[in-house]
Amino acid sequence: MKVALLASGPFAIPVLDALHQGGADFELHRVVSRPDRPAGRGRKPRPNPVKIRALELGVDCRTPESVNTPEFREEMGAIGTDVFIVADYGEILREEVLSLPPLGSFNLHASLLPAYRGAAPVVHAILGGEDETGVTLFRLERGLDSGPVLACSRTAIDPVETAGELEARLSELSAALLLEQLPVIAAGNAAGEAQDKILATLAPKLKKSNGLIDWDLPASSVCDLVRAMNPWPLAHGFLCPLQGKTKRVSILRSTPGGDAAGGPPPGTVHEVDAEGFSVSCGRGALRVLELQREGKPAMDAAAFMRGNPIETGDQFRASVEVRR
Numbered sequence: 427m428k429v430a431l432l433a434s435g436p437f438a439i440p441v442l443d444a445l446h447q448g449g450a451d452f453e454l455h456r457v458v459s460r461p462d463r464p465a466g467r468g469r470k471p472r473p474n475p476v477k478i479r480a481l482e483l484g485v486d487c488r489t490p491e492s493v494n495t496p497e498f499r500e501e502m503g504a505i506g507t508d509v510f511i512v513a514d515y516g517e518i519l520r521e522e523v524l525s526l527p528p529l530g531s532f533n534l535h536a537s538l539l540p541a542y543r544g545a546a547p548v549v550h551a552i553l554g555g556e557d558e559t560g561v562t563l564f565r566l567e568r569g570l571d572s573g574p575v576l577a578c579s580r581t582a583i584d585p586v587e588t589a590g591e592l593e594a595r596l597s598e599l600s601a602a603l604l605l606e607q608l609p610v611i612a613a614g615n616a617a618g619e620a621q622d623k624i625l626a627t628l629a630p631k632l633k634k635s636n637g638l639i640d641w642d643l644p645a646s647s648v649c650d651l652v653r654a655m656n657p658w659p660l661a662h663g664f665l666c667p668l669q670g671k672t673k674r675v676s677i678l679r680s681t682p683g684g685d686a687a688g689g690p691p692p693g694t695v696h697e698v699d700a701e702g703f704s705v706s707c708g709r710g711a712l713r714v715l716e717l718q719r720e721g722k723p724a725m726d727a728a729a730f731m732r733g734n735p736i737e738t739g740d741q742f743r744a745s746v747e748v749r750r
Contacts, residue, residue: 427451427452427453427508427509427529427608427611427612428452428453428455428505428506428507428508428509429445429452429453429454429455429507429508429509429510429511429608430455430456430457430458430502430507430509430510430511430527431445431454431456431457431458431510431511431512431513432457432458432459432493432510432511432512432513432515432519433457433458433459433476433511433512433513433514433515434459434460434474434475434476434477434514434515434516435474435475435476435514435515435516436475436476436514436593436594436597437513437514437536437593437596437597437600438475438476438513438514438515438534438597439475439476439479439597440597440598440600440601441511441513441534441597441600441601441604442454442457442476442479442480442483442485443479443483443601444601444602444604444605445511445604446483446485449605449608451608451609451612452608452612454485455505455507455508456486456488456502456505456507457476457477457480457485457486457487457488458487458488458489458490458493458515459474459476459477459480459487459488459489459515460474460477460489460515460516460517461489461490461491462474462477462489473489476514477489488501492517493517493519493523494517494518494519494520494522494523498523499522499523499526502523502526503526507526507527508527508528508529508612509527509529509530509531509532509611510523510524510526510527510530510531510532510566511531511532511533511534511604512531512532512533512534512566513533513534513600519531519566521567521568524566524567529611529612529614529616530565530566530611530616531565531566532563532564532565532566532576532611532616533563533564533565533566533571533573534561534562534563534600534603534604535547535561535562535563535564535571536548536559536561536593536596536597536600537551537559537560537561537562537629538558538559538560538562538578538580539562539564539571539575539578539621540571540572540621540622540623540625540626540627541625541626541627542554542559542627542628542629543570543571543572543626543627543628543629544570544571544628544629544630544631545629545630545631545632546629546630546631546632547559547629548589548592548593548596549589549629549632549654549655550627550628550629550630550654551583551592551629552583552587552589552592552650552653552654553650553651553654554627555646555650556583557582557583557585558580558581558582558583559580559581559583559592559596560578560579560580560581560596560599561578561579561596561599561600561603562575562577562578563575563576563577563578563600563603563604563607564576564618564621565616565617565618570628572621572623572626573618573621574617574618574619574620574621575618575619575620575621576607576610576611576616576618577603577606577607578603579599579600579602579603581595581596581599586653586679586681587653588653588654588656588657588678588679589653589654589655589656589657590656590657632655632658632659633659634659636655636659637651637655637659637660637661637662637676638661638662638663638744639651639652639661639662639663639677639742639744640744641663641692641693641705641706641707641708641742641744642692642707642708643707643708644707644708644709644710645682645683645707645709645710645711645712646682646710647707648661648680648707648712649680649681649682649712652677652678652679652680652712653679656678656679660676660677660678660718661676661677661678662674662675662676662677663675663677663693663742663743663744664742664743664744664745664746665734665736665740665741665742666740666741666742666743666746667735667736667737667740668737668739668740669735669737670735672746673719673720673734674719674720675717675718675719675720675742676717676718676720677712677714677716677717678715678716678717678718678724679715679716680712680713680714680715680716681712681713681715682710682711682712682713683697683704683705683710683711683712683713689706689711690706690739691706692706692707692708693705693706693741693742693743694706694739694740694741694742695736695737695738695739695740695741695742696711696738697711697738698731698736698737698738700728701727701728702714702715702726702727702728702731703727703731703736705742714727715727717730719734
């Protein structure tokens with residue numbers, strides 16, 4: 427069975443590695459990835475993680491501007507690929523492309539479908555307070571992550587795990603799940619089971635503004651936001667000290683920090699010691715463990731405070747607007 431992998435992001439790298447190692451039932455026939463895009467301060471074209479890894483492995487990697495073109499369909503039809511595996515690719519495949527391989531097109535998705543369909547399933551699972559998630563291998567069809575499910579792999583979500591750490595674990599699970607199911611696909615037995623549309627939930631793409639902290643929320647919800655927004659766009663706000671200048675600050679790690687009932691208004695630093703500080707929330711308080719000033723390296727709270735003194739009464743706000 428000849429396999430083409432359509433992938434771009436880091437989630438797909440363990441899948442690429444697993445397919446490259448080969449197996450009795452398949453061979454990696456082609457890698458298709460997104461074109462180089464401008465990145466960094468210089469805005470120079472930069473290849474995506476899958477293309478970089480494919481070049482390291484010496485694997486043939488094509489980067490068309492779009493796979494939904496007659497030229498691409500003709501090229502892929504000519505090389506006789508049997509199945510498409512899609513993982514963190516970055517473009518919606520039209521039906522004419524999905525129907526090219528005789529054994530079908532399948533996607534690896536970082537949730538237990540039909541929950542969290544969309545671009546950011548890991549983030550939204552954490553924001554939703556889930557204690558379990560997983561990866562799903564399903565047959566691609568017209569519609570957002572709605573095709574028949576071939577198989578799932580489940581895992582618990584650690585209560586201190588960030589979105590980046592969880593996605594890295596799920597990427598390894600996805601590679602293992604695919605290797606388990608490739609013989610089923612090769613045998614032509616991958617019909618899959620229809621998803622229950624009633625249970626479907628959405629996980630839309632993130633914006634930078636999603637990371638803005640609302641301190642009126644309970645401390646547990648703010649903590650989930652901090653985990654979910656790491657590594658991007660990071661949970662953030664503005665530290666307005668009683669003395670000194672306002673600073674844009676991102677919080678990278680935190681934990682619920684006890685009861686602040688009857689204490690200062692949400693967003694107020696109410697407890698400071700040598701190791702760190704706590705900020706009052708709508709219910710409870712958030713103990714800040716790691717944070718980062720804009721344009722500066724991340725550091726633990728104690729190190730941050732040595733260069734940026736924090737005292738009781740300082741405030742975290744959603745904007746630089748001064749409140750009287």
